[in-house]
Amino acid sequence: MxxxxxxxxxxxxxxxxxxxxxxxxxxxxxxxxxxxxxxxxxxxxxxxxxxxxxxxxxxxxxxxxxxxxxxxxxxxxxxxxxxxxxxxxxxxxxxxxxxxxxxxxxxxxxxxxxxxxxxxxxxxxxxxxxxxxxxxxxxxxxxxxxxxxxxxxxxxxxxxxxxxxxxGFFTFYGNKKLLEEAGLKAEAPKTWEEFVSMMEAVKAKSGTPGLVFGAKIPDLWENWAGSALSIMHGGPQGYIDLLERKAKMSDPANLPVVKAMETLAGKELLMPGVLSTDIDGADQAFAAGKAAFDLGGSFTMSTLLAMGMKPEDIITFPVPPLEGSKIQAWTTDPxxxxxxxxxxxxxxxxxxxxxxxxxxxxxxxxxxxxxxxxxxxxxxLGDHAKNLDPNLKSISDTFAKEPGPYSEASPAINSLRGKHKEWEVYAQALQSVIEKKLTAEQAAGKFDDTMAKLEASGN
Known part of the structure; x- marks a missing residue:
């Protein structure tokens, strides 16, 4: 990509x-x-x-x-x-x-x-x-x-x-005005569950959907958010085991990550038409106030500002962890x-x-x-980092100064996620979860079944 x-x-x-x-x-x-x-x-x-x-x-x-x-x-x-x-x-x-x-x-x-x-x-x-x-x-x-x-x-x-x-990727952008109008503090959620509650509050107050992202690209969610949720929840080795076919997506350690998407779909927190929305379209929708949150990367900020938003209208934060995750704060290698x-x-x-x-x-x-x-x-930047715009400082702080959990998993990600075709099936299955045509368990089952068949055939 x-x-x-x-x-x-x-x-x-x-x-x-x-x-x-x-x-x-x-x-x-x-x-x-x-x-x-x-x-x-x-x-x-x-x-x-x-x-x-x-x-x-x-x-x-x-x-x-x-x-x-x-x-x-x-x-x-x-x-x-x-x-x-x-x-x-x-x-x-x-x-x-x-x-x-x-x-x-x-x-x-x-x-x-x-x-x-x-x-x-x-x-x-x-x-x-x-x-x-x-x-x-x-x-x-x-x-x-x-x-x-x-x-x-x-x-x-x-x-x-x-x-x-x-x-780097793994960055959410929030509309301060929509959050404050919903009676929320415009600050980063500490957990995924708190994040979902924020989306629900905005939708209840204004009817504005909670989240938009470029879901037209099937594997974007895994690349920009899902892998972070998995690595935080089960630790880097847990995600490596999944990539190396030593674990199943339906395992209790992995299924909650699939359910995170099912929750967004079930509560109707995703922007209507999200499956036909590409990256630029998602940014444009967020800038136009059509969703409370946008999934992107550090580079998304300049795009949003060029579309007319102001820094003071935006909050930024990394992917928040699911409750009970082994890692409680996300960092990534830029x-x-x-x-x-x-x-x-x-x-x-x-x-x-x-x-x-x-x-x-x-x-x-x-x-x-x-x-x-x-x-x-x-x-x-050393001490000069304090002079960065607060949003940039927030993004910069999520960049690992030393190799972090993503670094540990990235060799397996780079060598196996594209090679093992069960991940393509999973990306498509998640899109069916968004459409509420599959449950999280069914999507995980498709991953597991495909993995087993490919292994049996030597692929």
């Missing part, structure tokens, strides 16, 4: 793109020659205020201005990048998805010889993981007939960007969302390098960017 962290707000005309491609890039003699202005591109509309806030600090520090241009949606941005790369007209700095081998490497500066450990040590532990080239990637590209020439030329340990922000790279042909190379280092490691710049963009920075 694609890491959804941005907002698709507008589509530019072809003529506007063509005009844009001919101006403002790293090849612009006026800006590049002066040494007083850097150019930067992003596709993240919601991030632009954050970039502008950090750029203002950089100008105050160095006297160098940073001109930021935003192009959306994703495909438009990729096409614009490729056209500018072909004509060597890229900007000095490029904001890109945090990934290695995305074939931008032929156009941006390789940084392993430029950025040393004193800088890399400032990021959260896993921030560089998706950016740095690994041996397994090199081996894979070497034998992959579809690998690009750029990919085949990459070497282990190289990296072509610095991590800008991090994110992943890197985006990176900053430098045009290898930039006439302002040193200034561009200095800027991306400043943007990604200076605590004041990171906080300014984060609060403007509503995303969590990839740098270890």
């Amino acid at each position: 694609n890491r959804k962290a941005g907002c698709i707000l507008s589509t530019m005309t072809a003529s506007a793109l063509l005009l844009s491609a001919c101006s403002g890039g790293g090849g612009d003699d006026n800006a590049a020659g002066s040494g007083k202005e850097l150019t930067m591109w992003t596709w993240k509309v919601a991030y632009t205020p954050g970039f502008e806030a950090a750029a203002k600090l950089y100008e105050q520090k160095t006297g160098v201005k940073v001109k930021i241009d935003t192009f959306t949606p994703d495909d438009t941005y990729r096409q614009k990048f490729q056209a500018a790369a072909n004509s060597k007209n890229l900007p000095d700095v490029i904001n890109w998805w945090a990934t290695a081998g995305d074939s931008i490497e032929g156009s941006v500066l390789e940084l392993s010889g430029e950025i040393k450990d004193d800088v890399l040590g400032k990021y959260v532990g896993t921030a560089m993981d998706p950016i740095r080239i690994t041996q397994s990637q090199v081996d894979s590209w070497k034998t992959d007939k579809n690998a690009t020439t750029v990919q085949k030329g990459l070497k282990v340990g190289e990296f072509y960007g610095l991590p800008l922000d991090i994110g 992943f890197t969302l985006t990176q900053l790279s430098v045009n290898k042909d930039s006439k302002n190379r040193e200034a561009a390098l200095d800027f991306i280092t400043f943007m990604t490691t200076d605590p004041e710049a990171a906080v300014a960017f984060a609060n403007g963009a509503y995303t969590v920075p990839a740098v270890n």
Whole structure:
């Protein structure tokens, strides 16, 4: 599943793109020659205020201005990048998805010889993981007939960007106004059962459904909420046992997690039409006040704000545990969302390098960017974390500083949940639970029966 962290707000005309491609890039003699202005591109509309806030600090520090241009949606941005790369007209700095081998490497500066450990040590532990080239990637590209020439030329340990922000799933968003109108305190529930009671109170007061999420995607619930409920309830090993086919979904340790969805459906707390609602549609419905809560990730905040909500109108909290769970508070390991790279042909190379280092490691710049963009920075903020917007601070606090319960289960999740087809059957069965066509016991039984048949056939 694609890491959804941005907002698709507008589509530019072809003529506007063509005009844009001919101006403002790293090849612009006026800006590049002066040494007083850097150019930067992003596709993240919601991030632009954050970039502008950090750029203002950089100008105050160095006297160098940073001109930021935003192009959306994703495909438009990729096409614009490729056209500018072909004509060597890229900007000095490029904001890109945090990934290695995305074939931008032929156009941006390789940084392993430029950025040393004193800088890399400032990021959260896993921030560089998706950016740095690994041996397994090199081996894979070497034998992959579809690998690009750029990919085949990459070497282990190289990296072509610095991590800008991090994110994670397992986050609920609540509408403060609806909660307060229902006589509730706008604060995080301590348990799943308390969460359900909050939804019931809102529905009783205003008729507004309790929860919306992108249920059109069958496995989204398990990826963004169900696995957290399971890991907290039975511990990481309990979920690993389920993945390794050493346990059943109908076991007393696992069935309460299935019943959590049955409760939402039975009490009619889900937004009508939720099964035809995708991720964007869920966010739009929540922003429009059509549900009291929305399931998303840390990246959802910037989307909601771009849709017109205000930070003070929202509360955020991680998936709350079922009563009796072994783990009473959820933490998850964050992943890197985006990176900053430098045009290898930039006439302002040193200034561009200095800027991306400043943007990604200076605590004041990171906080300014984060609060403007509503995303969590990839740098270890230390005491500066207290200056984050309260919602961002709440999200940041759920990110594990050291490997946590999700880390323990994630190897089995990554290797087995997609491989073992009973999970596909379970995802479909949960959708039938939402429709009230199956009970929790029946959905768990479908999982167990499919697992047994697959094992018997050697699959």
